[in-house]
Amino acid sequence: MVLAFEILTFFLTGALVFHCYKTHGRQFTLLFFITGFILGTLRENVVSLASNLYTYNADGFNLWIGYAPLVLGVFWSNLFYVSLSLSEKIAHGAFLEGKRVAAMILVSMVFAGAYAPMNEAMASAFPLVIWEFKPDVAIWGGAPLMVVFGYAGLCGIFLPIVYLIYRHVKMTWAKILLGALSTLVMIPLHLLWLAIVRLVIKLFA
Numbered sequence: 001m002v003l004a005f006e007i008l009t010f011f012l013t014g015a016l017v018f019h020c021y022k023t024h025g026r027q028f029t030l031l032f033f034i035t036g037f038i039l040g041t042l043r044e045n046v047v048s049l050a051s052n053l054y055t056y057n058a059d060g061f062n063l064w065i066g067y068a069p070l071v072l073g074v075f076w077s078n079l080f081y082v083s084l085s086l087s088e089k090i091a092h093g094a095f096l097e098g099k100r101v102a103a104m105i106l107v108s109m110v111f112a113g114a115y116a117p118m119n120e121a122m123a124s125a126f127p128l129v130i131w132e133f134k135p136d137v138a139i140w141g142g143a144p145l146m147v148v149f150g151y152a153g154l155c156g157i158f159l160p161i162v163y164l165i166y167r168h169v170k171m172t173w174a175k176i177l178l179g180a181l182s183t184l185v186m187i188p189l190h191l192l193w194l195a196i197v198r199l200v201i202k203l204f205a
Contacts, residue, residue, distance in 0.1 A: 002128075003062045006071050013074040016081050024096055027172050032162055035179035036077020039158065043076075043187050044068030051191070052132050060128040069128075080155050083111035095163065105159045113152030120147045136198075136205035146197045153193040157186050 013033075020029040048055050048067045056069055063070035084095060087107035093100030121140030123129040135144030161182050169175045 002060060006061065006063050006069075009071045009074060009078075013078055016078055019085075020081060027175060028096060028166055030172065031166055031175045031179050032081065033074075033077050034176055035162060035165075035183065036080065036158070037073045038180050039183040039186055040076040041065050041068060041073040042183055043154075043190065044072040046187055047191075053194070054129050054131045057126075057128050057130055060126065076154065076158070079112055079115060079151070080108065080158055083108035083115075083155060084159065086111055096166065098167065101163060105156060105163075108159060109152040109156045112155035113148045116147045116151040117143070136202050144198075145201055146194060149197045150190070150194050153197070154186070154190050157189050157193070161186065 017029060017033055020032060024032075044056075045066045045068045047053055056067070061069035061071070065073055084104065087093070087104040088095060091100050091103040091107050093104040095101060095104055117139045120129070120143035124131065124141035124143040129143075131142065131144065133144075135142075135146070137145040139145055139147070162179065165175055165178050165182065169178055
């Protein structure tokens with residue numbers, strides 16, 4: 001069953017990449033999905049190895065890249081692209097043209113955060129994810145409340161950085177290189193954000 005989910009995820013990724021290429025062009029597609037793949041792969045390996053947040057069930061996935069499931073390499077970019085596409089319609093913006101970008105990022109964050117409870121509940125209950133700490137406030141399946149803000153926060157970090165790189169760097173190879181390097185900034189920013197969220201939840205729990 002999980003293998004079918006993994007294969008389906010990669011088919012979905014191909015469909016999203018194709019849609020992005022047809023609607024936003026080659027440069028943005030390469031920047032967005034390559035940066036997203038590197039972010040997902042590095043982030044999930046870092047979190048699994050160097051934090052007390054969670055680990056992945058070794059029996060829960062078939063395809064791995066390091067200490068993280070391979071599907072996590074495409075998960076974040078898929079989620080952010082769907083959220084961005086929906087936000088363009090709702091906010092009546094044009095991301096690449098710089099029209100209503102702030103509104104689109106905020107709406108995308110809401111979509112990403114809203115998706116978190118369903119996804120994390122499934123991952124926790126299956127279990128695909130094993131939480132290493134007892135959360136102060138949990139949602140469905142025992143996943144901590146912070147995942148809602150975690151998804152939204154990473155979306156709010158990823159999209160502005162990708163936007164700035166796309167708008168201000170000319171050469172395709174330079175966009176991709178800078179996008180890859182930017183993940184080294186995104187990951188600690190997101191971990192810092194999660195630490196702040198956990199602290200705030202603990203204060204009010």
